[in-house]
Amino acid sequence: MAQTTTLTLPPKKKIPRKKVIRNWIIVAFLVAMYAWTFSSIGINWGQIFSERTLNNMTRVVPQLFSPEWAVAPDALRLMGETLAMAYTGTLMAALLAVPFGFFAAKNMFNSRIINTSAKWSLDAIRAFPEIMLALIFVAAIGPSPFAGVLAIAVGSIGMLGKLYSEVIESIDMQVVDSLEANGANKLQILFYGIIPQVIPEFLSYAIYRYEIDVRSSTILGLIGAGGIGMMIQISTMNRNWDEVGMALLIIIAVVTVIDYASSSIRKRIV
Amino acid sequence: MTKTTANPSQGSFDPSNPPGLRAQQAKWKLTFVFAAIVLVYMFTSWQTGSSLIDLWFGMPDVWRMVGELFPPNWGYATETWGRLSETIQMAIIATTVAGILCIPISLMASSNIAPNKWVYNITKQIMNILRTIPDLLLAVIFVGIFGIGAFSGIMALIIFSLGILAKLLAETIEAIDKNPLEAIRASGGNTIQVIVYGVIPQILPQYTSFTLYVFEINVRASLVLGFVGAGGIGQLLQRSISFFQYGRAMMIIIIIFVAVVIIEYISGKIREEIL
Amino acid sequence: MIEFKNTSLVYPNGTQGLKDVNIKINEGEFVVIVGLSGAGKSTLIRSVNRMVTPTDGELLVDGEDILSYNGRQLRDLRTKVGMIFQNYNLVKRSTVMKNVIAGRLGHTGTMRSILNLYSNEDKSLAYHNLQRVNISEKVHSRADELSGGQQQRVSIARVLTQQPKVILADEPVASLDPPTSHQVMTYLRKVNKEDKITTLVNLHFIDMAMEYADRIIGMRAGEVVFDGPASTVTEKTFEEIYGRKIREEDMVGGDEDDENNG
Structure with missing residues (x-):
């Protein structure tokens, strides 16, 4: 074996200059980002690794895992309220999102101004977390499930409107064209040509959004907007972590069931 | 024999199951789903105090709030x-x-x-x-x-x-x-x-x-x-x-x-x- | 030396993979195993590096029964017994070099391999093996940019980089066209002769088996039904092994520059 004495190393890999520069920019950016993050974040390590934390840990964690069954009826009632809030809000959003969806769909309105302004307003709504909207609604109309419903209704329009517009853009336009050729008016085209094509997908997306809204409405109560979150807020203030544990257990169970039910219904629809 | 095959629609017609019945069934199903959605909505909106009436009375508060948010404190x-x-x-x-x-x-x-x-x-x-x-x-x-x-x-x-x-x-x-x-x-x-x-x-x-x-x-x-x-x-x-x-x-x-x-x-x- | 002694294998679902196999493969032999699909060729080959484990009997590699191996011993065995697959089994998104140097994994510590710290000897060996199969110009290409034949050559280079004493090739040309198949078989044969690596190849093309093998082992239903030098084999032998007449699909046809894809 001659090659044991003379090594033939593979030629160096040629990396294009542009790629080298790009890689260095990425590295520099990452270094700068982490340097900035770790140099300026204010974490009070003394507070975190303190005896108090240890005490909290030994009190909070065991209590969380031994739920207080006495509050189960209350928690279930409030969970019911949460589900109702999510339902009312999602349904309102599902209806309100329809015009947005049509305005944003290119094949419905052949106007860039209408399309983009509808798309932008949908994107704008999506940028706001629901709980932030809830904070404003609570300030406006007082702490109540109503504030939560409004937050969900407004907050869900963004995503639903966007998904609706995608559904509308993917429909079979030949049906619409042939109805038009038969002399149908705009409203007839809408009801006979478009709506039947989009209803299953619209419904499926609304159900999917309900799934999301159930999760988010469980926490709206933390800032006074009704539902099981209210119980969690009160229990944490009173440091009754076993009650929080109960609420948590119910949330996990109900959310799991809703997710499962929702996905099996959606599978049947589409 | 040639007659029956020449007119297939006659063979498939069944007076006890007229065409359109399946569509009728689908319509009923749809109506039922629709009614269920509305009924549940009526219940949940009542339970959460957010019916259309509440919406009507609540809106002025919301608009007042929106008004107060402006102008932002730059x-x-x-x-x-x-x-x-x-x-x-x-x-x-x-x-x-x-x-x-x-x-x-x-x-x-x-x-x-x-x-x-x-x-x-x-x-x-x-x-x-x-x-x-x-x-x-x-x-x-x-x-x-x-x-x-x-x-x-x-x-x-x-x-x-x-x-x-x-x-x-x-x-x-x-x-x-x-x-x-x-x-x-x-x-x-x-x-x-x-x-x-x-x-x-x-x-x-x-x-x-x-x-x-x-x-x-x-x-x-x-x-x-x-x-x-x-x-x-x-x-x-x-x-x-x-x-x-x-x-x-x-x-x-x-x-x-x-x-x-x-x-x-x-x-x-x-x-x-x-x- | 590889020796099967009354080796049998029953899969958990009850299928008999090997049935009382007794064969002895000498060092440096080029053995082709033939048989219909499901005859146990794959099981036989994969027993040698324990990708499957026979359930009965003994299987000696260099005089040691490998059936009880696990953990470190098993990885050492696999380092010494290289394997080539029908679908090349390269990491498609990695470069050719990275795929070939992966042949050193069994010789390299975990930490060193994670950090990509290979010695110049290792790198040189990998590159040299790419040269031997005439694909060194693709050393920095990504594997998915290569054709099937090129990928199989890379996988030969990978196995050589492992510096094995035995090479197992499980249907190495089943996904290739006839000219490329001949090329790959020629490389395998060359490596076998030059480095004296014992080579076991599964094939179902009878003409190829006769052209490249020193010795042919025929299998049917998990049993060895023929074992003899390639020179003694005729079409009649194959008909006995297959239990039916030879058909056109049993031939790869063509030679290195034949355009006919049979």
Whole structure:
């Protein structure tokens, strides 16, 4: 074996200059980002690794895992309220999102101004977390499930409107064209040509959004907007972590069931 | 015989089951579903005090509130900078930690890599449970343990994003080409070498994309963690609203909006580039 | 030396993979195993590096029974017994070099391999093996940029980089067209002769088996039904092994520059 004495190393890999520069920019950016993050974040390590934390840990964690069954009826009632809030809000959003969806769909309105302004307003709504909207609604109309419903209704329009517009853009336009050729008016085209094509997908997306809204409405109560979150807020203030544990257990169970039910219904629809 | 075949429609006609009946049935079904949706709505809107009547009477309050939010207190913007950076820093740290932790967890949660069925099922179930717990609820719990501050928020974000990342990544790992893994095993590679040489190169683009996606989610989530005392700009928003300083509140809302839009734009562009 | 002693294998679902196999393969031999699909060729080959584990009997590699191996011993065995697959089994998104250097994994510590710290000897060996199969110009290409034949050559280079004493090739040309198949078989044959590596190849093309093998082993239903030098084999022998008449699909046809794809 001659090659044991003379090594033939593979030629160096040629990396294009542009790629080298790009890689260095990425590295520099990452270094700068982490340097900035770790140099300026204010974490009070003394507070975190303190005896108090240890005490909290030994009190909070065991209590969380031994739920207080006495509050189960209350928690279930409030969970019911949460589900109702999510339902009312999602349904309102599902209806309100329809015009947005049509305005944003290119094949419905052949106007860039209408399309983009509808798309932008949908994107704008999506940028706001629901709980932030809830904070404003609570300030406006007082702490109540109503504030939560409004937050969900407004907050869900963004995503639903966007998904609706995608559904509308993917429909079979030949049906619409042939109805038009038969002399149908705009409203007839809408009801006979478009709506039947989009209803299953619209419904499926609304159900999917309900799934999301159930999760988010469980926490709206933390800032006074009704539902099981209210119980969690009160229990944490009173440091009754076993009650929080109960609420948590119910949330996990109900959310799991809703997710499962929702996905099996959606599978049947589409 | 030629007659009957010449007129097939006659043969298929059945007077007891006229055409259109199936359509009729579908119509009934649709009406029933529609009625059920409306009935449930009537009940839930009554239960939550948010019927159309409530909406009618509540709207003036909402509009008054919107009016009070304007004009924003532009001068306040400079004072929010520190909290805004904290928000983004929390998201960066949480995404980094979750991005590292999710690798071993997702390997254990993928049926083709997990050492055995037990590890696979247990990890997967724990991740499923984690995903059902809302981020803010985790924050409440961590605030209860570690006290008020960014650390509690970071912990909440880590746990929250771990559930999402591990699921997405495990699905990707389960879909990889397993032939190369067989080859590496057949050449004497151990499990870690199989992962590093066979699994990781195959999932790297998706991994980067998912991590960026989770970063977006974490930024949004960390904006509101302050509502429960877990650090970030949310704390300022809550304070200004409870002190009726609506101009300040609006300023924060604008800043949040701009921050979210910028970060999602950048992250979206990078993700497009990768995949 | 590889020796099967009354070796049998029953899969958990009850399928009999191997049935009382007794063969002895000498060092440096080029053995082709033929049989219909499901005859147990793959099981036989994969037993040698314990990708499957026989349930009965003994299987000696260099005089040691490998059936009880696990952990470190098993990885050492696999380091010494290389394997080539029908679908090349390269990591498609990795470069050719990275795929070939992966042949050193069994010789390299976990930490070193993670950090990509290979010695110049290892790198040189990998590159030299790429040169031997005439694909060194693709060293920095990604594996998915290569054609099937090129990928199979890379996988030969990977196996050589492992510096094995035995090479197992499980249907190495089943996914290739006839000219490329001949090329790959020629390389395998060359390596076998030059490095004296014992080579076991599964094939189902009879003309190829006769052209390249020193010795042919025929299998049917998990049993060895023929074992003899390639020179003694005729079409009649194959008809006995297959239990039916020879058909056109049993031939790869063509030679190195034949355009006919049969």
